[in-house]
Amino acid sequence: MITGISEVALWVEDLDRAVEFYTQKLGLEVADIDPGKNAFLKAGDALVVLFNRETPGTALANEYLARVGSPQGEVYHIALKTDKDALDGLASKLCDLGETVKGPVEFATGRRSYFLNDPDKHYIELTDC
16 A cells, blocks of 8 residues: 655766755755766655766666667656745745745646746646645
């Protein structure tokens, strides 16, 4: 039975650029990094894992690429949860840092979200729920 999300892994073109975005702009912490190859970033109880699409640097990712040839599949978006009281401030900070942020989007359930693209064009949702 599924009890939660352990990690989300994303292919990136430039690992340093992606790590800078997720740590400096979104506040995630580096749990582990293999420079130029991959980075495991803490997002609460889960991880956002960034892999260089050419040289991911783990046996599992290397085997995957050897088997399928190149990264497969598509991701519509990932949602990162933040404290309700911090959501608007985070969106404002991102705008001040030059990011294009859409929102707030207010859902019928009372949930509020903002949306933006990371440097590799992954659509990121910042939500309070």
